[in-house]
Amino acid sequence: MAEIVLRPIGSLTTPFRTRADCPRNGWQLDPPPLCHAELLPEFRDGLRDIDGFSYLFLLYWLHEAPAPQLVFTPPFDASPRGVFATRAPGRPNPIGLAVVRFEGFAGEGRLAVRGLDCIDGTPLLDVKPYLATTDARPDAALGWLAPHAGRKHGEGHLG
Protein backbone atom coordinates (compact mmCIF):
# COMPACT_ATOMS: atom_id res chain seq x y z
CA MET A 1 0.00 0.00 0.00
CA ALA A 2 1.60 3.24 -1.11
CA GLU A 3 -0.90 5.91 -0.18
CA ILE A 4 -3.91 6.34 2.04
CA VAL A 5 -6.42 9.05 1.29
CA LEU A 6 -8.60 10.72 3.90
CA ARG A 7 -11.35 13.29 3.68
CA PRO A 8 -12.32 15.72 6.47
CA ILE A 9 -15.70 15.03 8.08
CA GLY A 10 -15.94 18.54 9.51
CA SER A 11 -13.84 21.16 11.27
CA LEU A 12 -12.84 22.42 14.70
CA THR A 13 -13.44 25.86 16.18
CA THR A 14 -10.95 26.92 18.85
CA PRO A 15 -9.74 30.25 20.31
CA PHE A 16 -6.21 29.59 18.99
CA ARG A 17 -5.44 31.48 15.77
CA THR A 18 -1.80 30.53 15.25
CA ARG A 19 0.48 27.71 16.34
CA ALA A 20 2.09 30.10 18.81
CA ASP A 21 -1.32 30.61 20.47
CA CYS A 22 -1.84 26.89 21.02
CA PRO A 23 -1.34 25.45 24.50
CA ARG A 24 1.03 22.51 24.95
CA ASN A 25 -2.03 20.33 25.32
CA GLY A 26 -5.74 20.88 25.58
CA TRP A 27 -5.82 20.52 29.35
CA GLN A 28 -3.03 23.00 30.11
CA LEU A 29 -5.31 26.03 30.39
CA ASP A 30 -7.50 26.15 33.49
CA PRO A 31 -10.32 26.01 32.66
CA PRO A 32 -9.82 24.60 29.17
CA PRO A 33 -11.67 26.93 26.78
CA LEU A 34 -14.92 26.00 25.08
CA CYS A 35 -14.34 24.68 21.55
CA HIS A 36 -16.58 23.13 18.91
CA ALA A 37 -16.41 20.21 16.51
CA GLU A 38 -18.83 20.70 13.63
CA LEU A 39 -19.57 17.85 11.26
CA LEU A 40 -20.46 18.37 7.63
CA PRO A 41 -24.19 17.74 7.00
CA GLU A 42 -23.59 14.42 5.21
CA PHE A 43 -21.90 12.89 8.28
CA ARG A 44 -24.27 14.07 11.02
CA ASP A 45 -26.37 10.91 11.17
CA GLY A 46 -23.27 9.21 12.56
CA LEU A 47 -23.62 11.19 15.81
CA ARG A 48 -26.69 9.28 16.98
CA ASP A 49 -26.33 8.04 20.60
CA ILE A 50 -23.21 10.04 21.28
CA ASP A 51 -25.03 11.94 24.04
CA GLY A 52 -24.24 9.48 26.81
CA PHE A 53 -20.46 9.74 26.58
CA SER A 54 -18.74 12.32 28.77
CA TYR A 55 -15.40 12.17 26.93
CA LEU A 56 -14.57 11.67 23.27
CA PHE A 57 -11.47 11.13 21.19
CA LEU A 58 -11.14 13.60 18.35
CA LEU A 59 -8.71 12.91 15.51
CA TYR A 60 -7.81 15.86 13.32
CA TRP A 61 -5.47 16.86 10.55
CA LEU A 62 -2.69 19.20 11.69
CA HIS A 63 -2.88 21.20 8.49
CA GLU A 64 -0.32 23.79 9.58
CA ALA A 65 2.16 21.32 11.02
CA PRO A 66 5.81 22.00 10.19
CA ALA A 67 7.77 19.46 8.17
CA PRO A 68 8.35 16.24 10.13
CA GLN A 69 11.50 15.99 12.20
CA LEU A 70 12.26 12.52 13.55
CA VAL A 71 14.52 13.90 16.27
CA PHE A 72 14.29 17.43 17.65
CA THR A 73 14.80 19.38 20.85
CA PRO A 74 11.46 20.53 22.27
CA PRO A 75 11.33 24.22 23.22
CA PHE A 76 10.82 23.41 26.91
CA ASP A 77 13.54 20.75 27.06
CA ALA A 78 17.32 20.53 26.72
CA SER A 79 17.74 17.16 24.95
CA PRO A 80 16.85 15.89 21.50
CA ARG A 81 13.83 13.57 21.59
CA GLY A 82 12.30 11.16 19.11
CA VAL A 83 9.09 12.50 17.58
CA PHE A 84 7.15 9.33 18.52
CA ALA A 85 8.02 10.06 22.16
CA THR A 86 6.31 13.47 21.80
CA ARG A 87 2.92 14.83 20.80
CA ALA A 88 4.54 17.48 18.57
CA PRO A 89 2.72 18.30 15.30
CA GLY A 90 5.72 17.89 12.96
CA ARG A 91 5.40 14.11 12.52
CA PRO A 92 5.34 11.80 9.47
CA ASN A 93 1.52 11.59 9.51
CA PRO A 94 0.42 14.78 11.29
CA ILE A 95 -2.76 13.46 12.87
CA GLY A 96 -3.71 15.21 16.09
CA LEU A 97 -5.40 13.32 18.91
CA ALA A 98 -7.20 14.83 21.88
CA VAL A 99 -9.28 13.46 24.71
CA VAL A 100 -12.03 16.07 25.04
CA ARG A 101 -14.85 16.54 27.50
CA PHE A 102 -18.15 16.44 25.64
CA GLU A 103 -20.53 19.14 26.86
CA GLY A 104 -23.50 18.49 24.58
CA PHE A 105 -24.78 19.78 21.26
CA ALA A 106 -24.46 23.46 20.39
CA GLY A 107 -26.49 23.23 17.19
CA GLU A 108 -27.12 20.55 14.62
CA GLY A 109 -24.01 18.44 14.13
CA ARG A 110 -22.04 20.79 16.37
CA LEU A 111 -20.43 19.34 19.50
CA ALA A 112 -19.36 21.56 22.40
CA VAL A 113 -16.07 20.23 23.78
CA ARG A 114 -13.20 21.22 26.06
CA GLY A 115 -9.63 20.00 25.87
CA LEU A 116 -8.55 20.91 22.33
CA ASP A 117 -5.07 22.24 21.60
CA CYS A 118 -5.17 22.99 17.87
CA ILE A 119 -5.59 25.95 15.56
CA ASP A 120 -9.03 27.31 14.72
CA GLY A 121 -10.27 25.75 11.49
CA THR A 122 -8.41 22.44 11.87
CA PRO A 123 -10.02 19.70 9.72
CA LEU A 124 -11.76 16.97 11.72
CA LEU A 125 -11.08 13.34 10.73
CA ASP A 126 -12.91 11.20 13.26
CA VAL A 127 -14.91 11.16 16.48
CA LYS A 128 -14.76 8.11 18.76
CA PRO A 129 -16.30 7.46 22.17
CA TYR A 130 -13.76 7.42 25.01
CA LEU A 131 -14.17 4.22 27.02
CA ALA A 132 -12.81 4.27 30.56
CA THR A 133 -12.58 0.47 30.47
CA THR A 134 -10.02 0.38 27.64
CA ASP A 135 -8.68 3.93 27.40
CA ALA A 136 -8.09 5.15 30.97
CA ARG A 137 -4.63 4.27 32.33
CA PRO A 138 -4.15 6.68 35.24
CA ASP A 139 -0.93 4.97 36.35
CA ALA A 140 0.81 5.31 32.97
CA ALA A 141 4.43 6.43 33.32
CA LEU A 142 5.21 9.83 31.78
CA GLY A 143 8.71 8.93 30.60
CA TRP A 144 10.98 11.88 29.80
CA LEU A 145 7.97 14.20 30.04
CA ALA A 146 7.53 13.61 33.79
CA PRO A 147 9.54 16.68 34.87
CA HIS A 148 7.51 18.84 32.47
CA ALA A 149 4.05 17.64 33.44
CA GLY A 150 3.30 20.79 35.44
CA ARG A 151 4.48 23.38 32.90
CA LYS A 152 2.03 25.94 31.63
CA HIS A 153 0.84 27.55 28.44
CA GLY A 154 3.42 29.28 26.32
CA GLU A 155 6.39 27.13 27.19
CA GLY A 156 6.11 24.79 24.25
CA HIS A 157 3.79 22.45 22.50
CA LEU A 158 3.40 18.71 22.90
CA GLY A 159 0.54 18.12 20.54
Added chain:
Amino acid sequence: MAEIVLRPIGSLTTPFRTRADCPRNGWQLDPPPLCHAELLPEFRDGLRDIDGFSYLFLLYWLHEAPAPQLVFTPPFDASPRGVFATRAPGRPNPIGLAVVRFEGFAGEGRLAVRGLDCIDGTPLLDVKPYLATTDARPDAALGWLAPHAGRKHGEGHLG
Protein backbone atom coordinates in the same frame (compact mmCIF):
# COMPACT_ATOMS: atom_id res chain seq x y z
CA MET B 1 -8.97 20.95 1.45
CA ALA B 2 -10.24 18.05 -0.65
CA GLU B 3 -7.90 15.21 0.16
CA ILE B 4 -5.33 14.26 2.77
CA VAL B 5 -2.68 11.71 1.91
CA LEU B 6 -0.97 9.49 4.48
CA ARG B 7 1.81 6.95 4.25
CA PRO B 8 2.29 3.97 6.58
CA ILE B 9 5.29 4.25 8.91
CA GLY B 10 5.34 0.50 9.58
CA SER B 11 3.00 -2.38 10.33
CA LEU B 12 1.41 -4.33 13.15
CA THR B 13 1.78 -8.01 13.96
CA THR B 14 -1.14 -9.56 15.83
CA PRO B 15 -2.52 -13.10 16.30
CA PHE B 16 -5.76 -12.10 14.51
CA ARG B 17 -5.89 -13.25 10.88
CA THR B 18 -9.38 -12.13 9.90
CA ARG B 19 -11.87 -9.57 11.12
CA ALA B 20 -13.86 -12.40 12.69
CA ASP B 21 -10.82 -13.31 14.80
CA CYS B 22 -10.48 -9.80 16.23
CA PRO B 23 -11.65 -9.13 19.77
CA ARG B 24 -14.11 -6.31 20.39
CA ASN B 25 -11.23 -4.32 21.79
CA GLY B 26 -7.62 -4.99 22.61
CA TRP B 27 -8.25 -5.44 26.31
CA GLN B 28 -11.07 -7.97 25.99
CA LEU B 29 -8.82 -11.03 26.05
CA ASP B 30 -7.24 -11.86 29.40
CA PRO B 31 -4.32 -11.60 29.17
CA PRO B 32 -4.21 -9.48 26.02
CA PRO B 33 -1.90 -11.27 23.57
CA LEU B 34 1.59 -10.06 22.75
CA CYS B 35 1.65 -8.01 19.53
CA HIS B 36 4.31 -5.99 17.75
CA ALA B 37 4.53 -2.63 16.02
CA GLU B 38 7.46 -2.54 13.62
CA LEU B 39 8.57 0.72 12.09
CA LEU B 40 10.13 0.98 8.66
CA PRO B 41 13.89 1.65 8.88
CA GLU B 42 13.58 5.28 7.77
CA PHE B 43 11.31 6.15 10.71
CA ARG B 44 13.15 4.38 13.54
CA ASP B 45 15.12 7.40 14.72
CA GLY B 46 11.79 8.84 15.86
CA LEU B 47 11.57 6.19 18.61
CA ARG B 48 14.33 7.75 20.72
CA ASP B 49 13.28 8.20 24.38
CA ILE B 50 10.12 6.17 24.03
CA ASP B 51 11.44 3.69 26.62
CA GLY B 52 10.10 5.53 29.66
CA PHE B 53 6.43 5.38 28.66
CA SER B 54 4.39 2.43 29.90
CA TYR B 55 1.44 3.04 27.55
CA LEU B 56 1.30 4.33 23.99
CA PHE B 57 -1.37 5.36 21.53
CA LEU B 58 -1.12 3.56 18.22
CA LEU B 59 -2.99 4.88 15.19
CA TYR B 60 -3.41 2.48 12.29
CA TRP B 61 -5.18 2.15 8.99
CA LEU B 62 -8.08 -0.33 9.08
CA HIS B 63 -7.24 -1.61 5.61
CA GLU B 64 -9.91 -4.32 5.64
CA ALA B 65 -12.67 -2.15 7.07
CA PRO B 66 -16.07 -2.57 5.44
CA ALA B 67 -17.69 0.38 3.69
CA PRO B 68 -18.68 3.11 6.14
CA GLN B 69 -22.17 2.98 7.59
CA LEU B 70 -23.22 6.10 9.46
CA VAL B 71 -25.92 4.22 11.37
CA PHE B 72 -25.89 0.49 11.99
CA THR B 73 -26.94 -2.10 14.56
CA PRO B 74 -23.88 -3.58 16.32
CA PRO B 75 -23.87 -7.40 16.47
CA PHE B 76 -24.06 -7.38 20.28
CA ASP B 77 -26.81 -4.78 20.49
CA ALA B 78 -30.47 -4.40 19.51
CA SER B 79 -30.63 -0.75 18.43
CA PRO B 80 -29.14 1.20 15.54
CA ARG B 81 -26.23 3.40 16.69
CA GLY B 82 -24.33 6.25 15.09
CA VAL B 83 -20.86 5.21 13.94
CA PHE B 84 -19.20 8.07 15.87
CA ALA B 85 -20.71 6.60 19.05
CA THR B 86 -18.90 3.32 18.30
CA ARG B 87 -15.36 2.11 17.69
CA ALA B 88 -16.47 0.04 14.69
CA PRO B 89 -14.08 -0.10 11.71
CA GLY B 90 -16.59 0.85 9.00
CA ARG B 91 -16.27 4.65 9.43
CA PRO B 92 -15.71 7.53 7.01
CA ASN B 93 -11.95 7.65 7.80
CA PRO B 94 -11.13 4.13 9.03
CA ILE B 95 -8.34 5.04 11.42
CA GLY B 96 -7.96 2.61 14.32
CA LEU B 97 -6.88 3.83 17.75
CA ALA B 98 -5.62 1.69 20.60
CA VAL B 99 -4.13 2.37 24.00
CA VAL B 100 -1.43 -0.29 24.27
CA ARG B 101 0.89 -1.33 27.07
CA PHE B 102 4.48 -0.91 25.92
CA GLU B 103 6.64 -3.85 26.95
CA GLY B 104 9.97 -2.80 25.48
CA PHE B 105 11.86 -3.37 22.25
CA ALA B 106 11.79 -6.79 20.56
CA GLY B 107 14.37 -5.91 17.93
CA GLU B 108 15.41 -2.76 16.15
CA GLY B 109 12.41 -0.54 15.54
CA ARG B 110 10.09 -3.27 16.82
CA LEU B 111 7.91 -2.48 19.84
CA ALA B 112 6.36 -5.24 21.95
CA VAL B 113 2.85 -4.17 22.93
CA ARG B 114 -0.36 -5.56 24.37
CA GLY B 115 -3.87 -4.25 23.78
CA LEU B 116 -4.26 -4.39 20.00
CA ASP B 117 -7.51 -5.45 18.38
CA CYS B 118 -6.70 -5.40 14.66
CA ILE B 119 -5.80 -7.81 11.89
CA ASP B 120 -2.23 -9.03 11.43
CA GLY B 121 -0.44 -6.84 8.89
CA THR B 122 -2.42 -3.65 9.61
CA PRO B 123 -0.50 -0.56 8.43
CA LEU B 124 0.79 1.66 11.25
CA LEU B 125 0.24 5.42 10.95
CA ASP B 126 1.51 6.95 14.17
CA VAL B 127 2.88 6.26 17.65
CA LYS B 128 2.25 8.75 20.45
CA PRO B 129 3.11 8.64 24.14
CA TYR B 130 0.10 8.13 26.41
CA LEU B 131 0.06 10.81 29.08
CA ALA B 132 -1.93 10.05 32.22
CA THR B 133 -2.23 13.79 32.89
CA THR B 134 -4.22 14.52 29.73
CA ASP B 135 -5.42 11.13 28.49
CA ALA B 136 -6.64 9.20 31.55
CA ARG B 137 -10.30 9.84 32.41
CA PRO B 138 -11.27 6.87 34.58
CA ASP B 139 -14.66 8.37 35.41
CA ALA B 140 -15.74 8.79 31.78
CA ALA B 141 -19.34 7.70 31.20
CA LEU B 142 -19.75 4.72 28.86
CA GLY B 143 -22.99 5.90 27.26
CA TRP B 144 -25.01 3.26 25.45
CA LEU B 145 -22.05 0.87 25.75
CA ALA B 146 -22.32 0.64 29.56
CA PRO B 147 -24.43 -2.56 29.56
CA HIS B 148 -21.93 -4.19 27.17
CA ALA B 149 -18.75 -3.29 29.02
CA GLY B 150 -18.27 -6.80 30.38
CA ARG B 151 -18.91 -8.78 27.18
CA LYS B 152 -16.24 -11.06 25.88
CA HIS B 153 -14.41 -11.98 22.70
CA GLY B 154 -16.53 -13.17 19.81
CA GLU B 155 -19.65 -11.21 20.62
CA GLY B 156 -18.93 -8.33 18.31
CA HIS B 157 -16.39 -5.66 17.58
CA LEU B 158 -16.18 -2.09 18.79
CA GLY B 159 -12.94 -1.07 17.13
